[in-house]
Amino acid sequence: MKSNDNFFAQVYQVVRLIPSGKVTTYGAIAAYLGSKGSARMVGWAMNAAHGLKDVPAHRVVNRNGMLTGKNHFSTPNLMQELLEKEGIYVEDNTIINFENLFWDPALALEL
DNA sequence: ACGTTGACCCCTT
DNA sequence: TAAGGGGCCAACG
Numbered sequence: 001m002k003s004n005d006n007f008f009a010q011v012y013q014v015v016r017l018i019p020s021g022k023v024t025t026y027g028a029i030a031a032y033l034g035s036k037g038s039a040r041m042v043g044w045a046m047n048a049a050h051g052l053k054d055v056p057a058h059r060v061v062n063r064n065g066m067l068t069g070k071n072h073f074s075t076p077n078l079m080q081e082l083l084e085k086e087g088i089y090v091e092d093n094t095i096i097n098f099e100n101l102f103w104d105p106a107l108a109l110e111l
Numbered sequence: 112a113c114g115t116t117g118a119c120c121c122c123t124t
Numbered sequence: 125t126a127a128g129g130g131g132c133c134a135a136c137g
Contacts, residue, residue, distance in 0.1 A: 007134085026119055030132095036120090037132040043118040044134065050118090062119060069118030 007033065011045040012052065014105045018059045021087045022103035023095060025063045032105040043069065058082040065098030 014029050026039040026046075035041060042060075049055035050072060058079040062068045070079035070093060080090045089096040 030119085035133075038134085039119040039132080040117060041119090041133050046118055047135095057118080060118080067118090072118055 007035075007041065008045040008048060011042055012049050012055050015046075015049065015055045015057065015060055017105065017108060018056060018103055019108075021101065023059045023061055023065075023083070023088065023098065023101050024103045024105060025061060025065075027063050028102075028104050028106070029060070032109070039063075047072065056082075059086075059103075061095060061098075065095040065102075067093045067095070 010033050011029055014024075014032060018024055026042040027036070029042045030036055030039040033042075046055070046057045046060060046069065049057055057069065058067075058073070060069070067079050067083075067090065070076050073079045080093070083090050083095065088101055095101060
């Protein structure tokens, strides 16, 4: 049932669908879920998703392409390391060529 | 049950 | 160009 986890489940699902070498934003996920202004909720869901290996939270950044949540990982450097491992270069906590690496769930799922 | 915080985003000064 | 405040929804104390 998990009716109360519905919102979280959707966030997890979208994040799981993020292809390697691509990134998305909290607002994009929130907008896809219908809660455009609730980008913070996505971040909150990510906090719980942090314990799920199937949810690559390191591929989720803010609209600025900045690794705002890196501080929540096991180590602040882990997020950037994972991104670089996927071929995404990060500098000053910000993804380089972010707009090109941006992966929009609405486009991928083509609603 | 109320108040505060939070991995954000947008607008105004 | 930079800084500040408000809004959003949900969980934690």
